[in-house]
Amino acid sequence: MADTNNEIIKMEGICKSFLGVQALDNVDFTLKKGEIHALVGENGAGKSTLIKILTGVEQADSGTIMIDDEKATIKSPMQAIDLGISTVYQEVNLCPHLSVAENILIGREPHKFGFIDTRAMNKKADEIMKDLGIKLDVTQTLMTCSVALQQMAAIARALEISSAKVLVLDEPTSSLDSQETEQLFTVMRRLKSEGVSIIFITHFLDQIYQVADRITVLRNGKQMGTYEVKSLSRIELVTKMIGRSLVEYDEMVGLKKESVKSIKKESWIDAEQLTSGGCVEPFDLQLHAGEVVGLAGLLGSGRTEIAKLLFGIDNPSSGSLKMDGKEVKDYSPNKSILRGIALCPEDRKNTGIIGELTVRENIILAMQAGLGWFRFLKKSEQYEIADKYIKLLNIATPSADQLVKNLSGGNQQKVILARWLAINPRLLILDEPTRGIDVGAKAEIQKLVLSLAEEGKSCVFISSELEEVLRTSHRIKVMRDRKMVAEFDDESGDAIMHEIAGSAS
């Protein structure tokens, strides 16, 4: 077929698992010559794992990679560069204290009489940047340049040093303003016209429609398909990204119907036009006892910011937050815990569990903090509490003395839940509680949230997976571009999808 010659990279049946969690499940990916191919998916969908396998940072468990119709095993980033695959990361991997010219050409500087010919080097770097259509003084130190220009320098280096055929841009626009982004796109289009293939990872949908030719969507490590950008509408794209499936749906529906009855009439938390400066636009939010409120939206839509505001990590710049009718004045996580609010943060590994401590120690952590430094819980009490929650939450651990780092992701998440349940909170904020854990554990955590609601606790449930939000929440608030744009009850998945995508149907 004539078509295959056009494919510069062909990855087939790629599987990869980390500690029992399937990060990639039989993913195919092809890259054509001279195309801009967007790779999209929510966090944990497997984008970065796929790229790491392509660039030699990780090795696939199974599957084949063909480059120019030849089978290739890529063992290291250096080898990937030799094969013509260069990556420009979100954080620029250059040396901030060297000049722009040096960053582009170091390792290949022109020499004259045993001296580096700085003038020739600057001239060459200047030409390279001009070729990319960028005007700048290449003798200046890299760190005095804007991030956009630093990224351009990184791209210039990738093209110059490794004569890249394939350029991987990993979230290149996340720290660029719109003008800088446009500048980057101009360069991308220029490269494309010169026959360079570009893999473009981003979570900005607009940008995909601006530059990309094709899209590959990943969700939960599975490939949801590869499409021509023109033939895939925004709403279809979002549907593919966050998806809906009916696994265990019926059981959850039953549970939820039960739990609706226990919702109290009056709200006890009342946020009015609350905002923290630029992070999120003013929003209203009422929470009732016994209710689960879902926050739906894509990554970066302002969901986490709301959680931070409610928990007192960020101070509001205007608006008011009332609890039990009284206005909250002193914001701090500590005060919030005393008021009965608990937050399970998004980044479990870094801000949630303490891997080197045991399950028991992790569980009693918040409780001990509440007691202060001098009133220690007796060992026997600690075990009692730990064992109670291990049983209650069905935490799979040999004993309460197991180190948390040895548990699976789902069980780690349950340990964090147990930690907060131990202090008997009235409001539980769960930020992406099911990210990176397997399907069974996900369902268990979702059920747990509903049963907690039934006991009269309020819950804010944040997730990128719409199906999950739909299953667990009594009410759903939709976030888009740092704004709370709509509120729904649970029955309107498609409408929510439209709101998330921002395409009025």
Added chain:
Amino acid sequence: MKQRTKLFFLRFGPLILSFAVFVLVYFVGSRLYPTMQKPQVFFNLFINDASLLCVSVGMTMVILTGGVDLSVGGIIALVSTASAVMLRNGANPYLVIPLMILIGIVLGVVHGWIISDLKVQPFIATLMGLFFARGMAYIISLASVPIKDPVYMKIALTPMHIPFFEKAYVYYTSLVGPILLLVAIYLSYFTRFGRTIYAIGSNEQSAVLMGLPVRRTKILVYAFSGFCSALGGVVFSMSLLAGYGQFASGMELDSIAAVVIGGTALTGGVGNVLGTLFGVLVHGTIVSILQFNGTLSSWWTRIGVGLLTLIAIGIQSIFYLGQNRSRKGSS
């Protein structure tokens, strides 16, 4: 135009600053003790701090990679003792000197290998080197060993007159440091090796990803420092005409202070060797001032150097903080 001057100051600010500090300290000294206005007092700085300048040049290169070499004083002690004992036993000085330099290079290579391949902190690896070298010096001889070798004595005691300055002189050993300095300037600015040193210090992870020979460069840089220290040791033993395990104790810290006063950041990637010259001269000037005073304890040297180092680091961090802030702001 304004942008240009700003960039100029960003690049050369610390260097200008270290020069200014030296001029200021020397000026204050010469107001207090007018004898210091004599040219010979200035040239004495090169005589007195000849070996400090040698080791500081090597130290600068190491610190530019983001590392540190604590073994320099130990190597001086080892080299001085070993050469004194060998010369006492009638060894040929023209063989002794290359052998001593070889010892320094080998120790440096071992440091570099431990640091780059075993991923040991430079602080720890070179601290072990310090213990080893100083320990070996005492094992070779517990007492101070005088050097009576005619070649050493000739090199050590023949003054070299400075053109244009009547009566002013230095010794031949004083030339070693400045020559090393020129070599280091060439290496750091005009060779790939030198630029890789800056790249490593700036961001080692990036340097690896950019395909630069990080491992080789790190080993070479510690070897260079060992080479400089060994030369410093030879210079030291010539100027005191003795070898002793106690020699140059704490010189690693004086050297680090000189590098920092010279405008090199301890985090690596920023600074230059020329600044280190001024750092060493500042150290020497403070010593001179105290000698002229005569009544103050010589320990005031350390206090003075310490204060200046602190000020230098303070100014640097304001400098670099400002830069980082402007970077953060745009990200």
